[in-house]
Amino acid sequence: MADKNNVWVFVQQDDGRIVDVSLELVCKARELANRLKVGVNAVLMGESMKDEAAKLLPYRCDEVFVVEDPRLKNYQPVPYTKVMVDLIKKYEPQIVLYGATIVGRDLGPRVASNLKVGLTADCTDLQIGDHVIKDKTWTNILYQIRPAFGGNIIATIVSPEKKPQMATVREGVMKLAPLAKDAKGKVTQIEFNLCSEDFPTEILKRVREMKRVNLKGARIIVSGGMGVGTRENFKLIADLAHVLGGEVGASRAAVDAGFIPKDHQVGQTGTTVRPNLYIACGISGSIQHRAGMAESGKIIAINTDPDAPIFQIAHYGIVGEIADVIPKIIKAFKAKI
Secondary structure (H helix, E strand, O other): OOOOOOEEEEEOEEOOEEOHHHHHHHHHHHHHHHHHOOOEEEEEEEOOOHHHHHOOHHHOOOEEEEEEOHHHOOOOHHHHHHHHHHHHHHHOOOEEEEEOOHHHHHHHHHHHHHHOOOEEEEEOEEEEEEEEEOOEEEEEEEEEEEEEOOOOEEEEEOOOOOOOEEEEEOOOOOOOOOOOOOOOOEEEEOOOOOOHHHOOOOOOOOOOOOOOOOOOOOOEEEEEOHHHOOOOOHHHHHHHHHHHOOEEEEOHHHHHOOOOOHHHEEOOOOEOOOOOEEEEEOOOOOHHHHOOOOOOOEEEEEEOOOOOHHHHOOOEEEEOOHHHHHHHHHHHHHHOO
């Protein structure tokens, strides 16, 4: 049986496969738990999930609670909420984390409302620290860190008075830890009696649209910003990405201007990426954009403004017009292949 005050992760599965953000959260939970000197537990619901649950153990998860029911194969708000609330009440964790996915953003608030506890949405970092209000001090509480006011500031939010402290966390912002070869965790089957009344809705059909871009998995990303100028000029970005075998990214300003769909957005309000090579074209380098790509292996910046903030983090900088620079890069690269 799990101890009280552990760090928990709701593990989301899609078509019987654990989604990446849940693995990222287990790794972060391990880091937080080590600081608190407690264990890490995960909750996984679905149909025939024992084998998939075992994949969490090498990420240093101490115990995975598996609730299996054919009716839980696809996410449904009412039964998923009931399972999470009952397990939290029984085991009393001090922290519960959810991925900031469509599922996590729906489930987290429902659980928080039922338990009457706080929830911080779309966190980009989590830390452990102390907090003082007047003459009262809380030690070892969760710092829930997220962008606020459109990403113009970074807010640190605490909810120390009630447990569990809960947060949804954006995909891609937490690093995966190396797998542990000597993992000693365990998978525990939880028998949970769900009645027909717990399923007030029925899923008749699922319609899925394939992603047009995979920024998280890309080794090379060529991104364009407002400096690209027009939607038509974004063809230069696509041409360079195609030649290099990479994906096309964009700043929020370029997306808001209608140059390219939001799926391509990199930054605090888009996708956090860590490619081997990131080429920023016509991107000034606001703090919101840099937060989503600053950990790239190598960064090349192309901009007409030599004082653009993007040059502060770029390994290589090119001052010039995109229309002149990109064709020369393409020509030079083709000459060597």
